[in-house]
Amino acid sequence: MVKHLQKKDRYEELYKNFSWNVPKYFNFGFDVVDRWAEDRTKLALISIDRSGKRDRYHTFRDLSVESNRYANALRRIGVKKGDRVLVILQSIPEWYIALIGMFKLGVVPMPGTVLLTEKDVEYRVNRAEACMIFTDKDHADIVEKIKSKCPSLQHLMLVDGTREGWLNYQEEMDKSSYELSQQETGKTIPSDPMLIYFTSGTTGHPKMVLHTHSYPLGHEVTARFAQGLTKCDLHWTVSETGWAKAAWGKLFGQMIVGAAVIQWETPSRFDADGLLRAMERYGVTSFCAPPTVYRLLIQMDLSKYDLKLRHSMSAGEPLNPEVIRVWKGAFGLEIYDFYGQTETVCVLSNYPFMPIKYGSVGKPTPGHDVRIVDDAGNELGPNKEGNIALYIGDQRPPGLFKEYWKDPDIMKKAFRNNVYYTGDRGYKDEDGYFWFVGRDDDVIKSSGYRIGPFEVESALMEHSAVAECAVVGADDPKGVRGIVVKAFVVLAKGYNPSDALTKELQEHAKKVTAPYKYPRIIEYVEELPKTISGKILRRELRKQ
Numbered sequence: 001m002v003k004h005l006q007k008k009d010r011y012e013e014l015y016k017n018f019s020w021n022v023p024k025y026f027n028f029g030f031d032v033v034d035r036w037a038e039d040r041t042k043l044a045l046i047s048i049d050r051s052g053k054r055d056r057y058h059t060f061r062d063l064s065v066e067s068n069r070y071a072n073a074l075r076r077i078g079v080k081k082g083d084r085v086l087v088i089l090q091s092i093p094e095w096y097i098a099l100i101g102m103f104k105l106g107v108v109p110m111p112g113t114v115l116l117t118e119k120d121v122e123y124r125v126n127r128a129e130a131c132m133i134f135t136d137k138d139h140a141d142i143v144e145k146i147k148s149k150c151p152s153l154q155h156l157m158l159v160d161g162t163r164e165g166w167l168n169y170q171e172e173m174d175k176s177s178y179e180l181s182q183q184e185t186g187k188t189i190p191s192d193p194m195l196i197y198f199t200s201g202t203t204g205h206p207k208m209v210l211h212t213h214s215y216p217l218g219h220e221v222t223a224r225f226a227q228g229l230t231k232c233d234l235h236w237t238v239s240e241t242g243w244a245k246a247a248w249g250k251l252f253g254q255m256i257v258g259a260a261v262i263q264w265e266t267p268s269r270f271d272a273d274g275l276l277r278a279m280e281r282y283g284v285t286s287f288c289a290p291p292t293v294y295r296l297l298i299q300m301d302l303s304k305y306d307l308k309l310r311h312s313m314s315a316g317e318p319l320n321p322e323v324i325r326v327w328k329g330a331f332g333l334e335i336y337d338f339y340g341q342t343e344t345v346c347v348l349s350n351y352p353f354m355p356i357k358y359g360s361v362g363k364p365t366p367g368h369d370v371r372i373v374d375d376a377g378n379e380l381g382p383n384k385e386g387n388i389a390l391y392i393g394d395q396r397p398p399g400l401f402k403e404y405w406k407d408p409d410i411m412k413k414a415f416r417n418n419v420y421y422t423g424d425r426g427y428k429d430e431d432g433y434f435w436f437v438g439r440d441d442d443v444i445k446s447s448g449y450r451i452g453p454f455e456v457e458s459a460l461m462e463h464s465a466v467a468e469c470a471v472v473g474a475d476d477p478k479g480v481r482g483i484v485v486k487a488f489v490v491l492a493k494g495y496n497p498s499d500a501l502t503k504e505l506q507e508h509a510k511k512v513t514a515p516y517k518y519p520r521i522i523e524y525v526e527e528l529p530k531t532i533s534g535k536i537l538r539r540e541l542r543k544q
Contacts (some may be wrong), residue, residue: 218399
């Protein structure tokens with residue numbers, strides 16, 4: 001286990017003296033969940049139902065024995081080590097029980113968002129040759145429509161209710177033993193396949209990101225360093241179960257350090273007041289949410305909520321400084337931005353013992369050599385924009401994915417010169433802080449300048465009229481500049497589109513960034529197109 005982060009520690013010493021300890025055999029279910037389960041009273045999970053009025057508490061002991069039963073149920077129906085299973089479930093305890101049971105058995109779960117369409121489900125099952133789907137009655141109709149097109153699909157299981165041709169979760173659990181040992185399942189080594197996530201598809205078809213059983217070990221850095229968690233914390237990461245953010249904030253690192261996690265089964269509509277009231281009621285001490293959620297929360301009267309938070313974080317997309325300012329004004333807490341991908345654990349972060357530079361994603365987490373490089377892998381100097389890349393030296397970081405499964409050409413592009421290219425652009429300043437510019441495809445080239453959309457978006461977000469915005473490159477209607485900066489703006493309550501407001505926003509952006517970066521075109525919209533994980537789809541805006 002890595003040393004817990006203390007404020008008195010110096011970043012340079014921590015970073016320099018850190019080393020990975022990857023054992024010969026490792027299994028998250030047996031070596032983490034079952035170990036904490038030796039204390040039969042230790043809380044692992046609080047699950048709030050969709051109404052927000054009922055909850056269920058689970059200890060590590062509960063998750064240990066229930067995951068044993070689930071693994072035994074899979075063994076009985078013939079699911080074996082290496083088989084892939086698509087899991088489409090809400091934020092409910094059964095998601096944990098199923099995944100941990102699969103890890104113990106060596107089965108490879110593929111978490112999927114509850115917003116998947118028929119086409120999405122069919123693509124995932126066939127691409128991975130999955131043998132089973134575990135879902136709820138809300139999604140059974142979708143599965144029924146595509147199952148005849150999926151030759152690898154052998155087993156269907158419902159977590160709730162009954163249906164012809166489907167296994168019922170509770171019935172299968174009732175038939176299964178609470179006992180399970182590694183002598184029965186066989187040990188897993190760190191390089192064995194463990195988990196597949198499909199990327200959100202912001203730049204093309206979703207890719208299969210294959211992680212191995214070493215992946216949870218990498219997330220100890222996420223929990224201890226980026227999130228600053230201890231075994232005494234109650235942590236809430238706002239994330240749907242279908243995305244890697246759930247692995248970041250609901251499962252691996254938190255359970256390794258012994259922190260309890262809380263989750264809310266997704267309501268029909270996002271309920272900012274309900275979320276804040278639940279944080280207050282349950283005494284949440286550590287909170288992480290994507291910028292989209294924070295932008296909605298700061299629209300509330302935050303003075304009404306008496307939170308016990310000691311640490312706030314954000315990841316998923318860069319966090320606008322204006323959001324940080326409002327949150328700190330209400331609760332006296334900074335929001336510590338950090339960075340990583342579906343393919344990695346947290347590799348860049350801000351830390352409580354270091355000054356924050358608003359807009360920066362911080363410095364490399366221990367165990368990760370992050371660099372700004374050119375296309376040939378040469379490291380660039382301070383303030384020079386390039387590729388954000390993870391250098392792979394003598395030891396591959398355990399949290400780095402194994403491969404884009406079945407995509408060798410994409411693998412060759414991503415791994416070159418002993419470097420993993422993230423596909424993101426950024427730069428490092430003279431103090432060693434990293435700054436995110438944008439996805440490589442999102443950077444705007446206008447009049448000889450390279451303009452990162454995030455900087456312009458952050459400037460606009462400082463204006464009280466802007467609730468949300470996205471910036472892209474667009475054809476110059478005057479035909480002079482080729483490409484110009486265009487902003488799509490969602491207005492805050494009480495504001496209406498007007499030429500005067502457009503002029504005001506443009507002048508504001510000029511002052512906050514630079515005259516050549518301001519949006520020459522502003523279009524007001526009701527909402528922004530987003531992936532089902534909540535990330536802005538700039539490619540859709542570029543098409544417009």
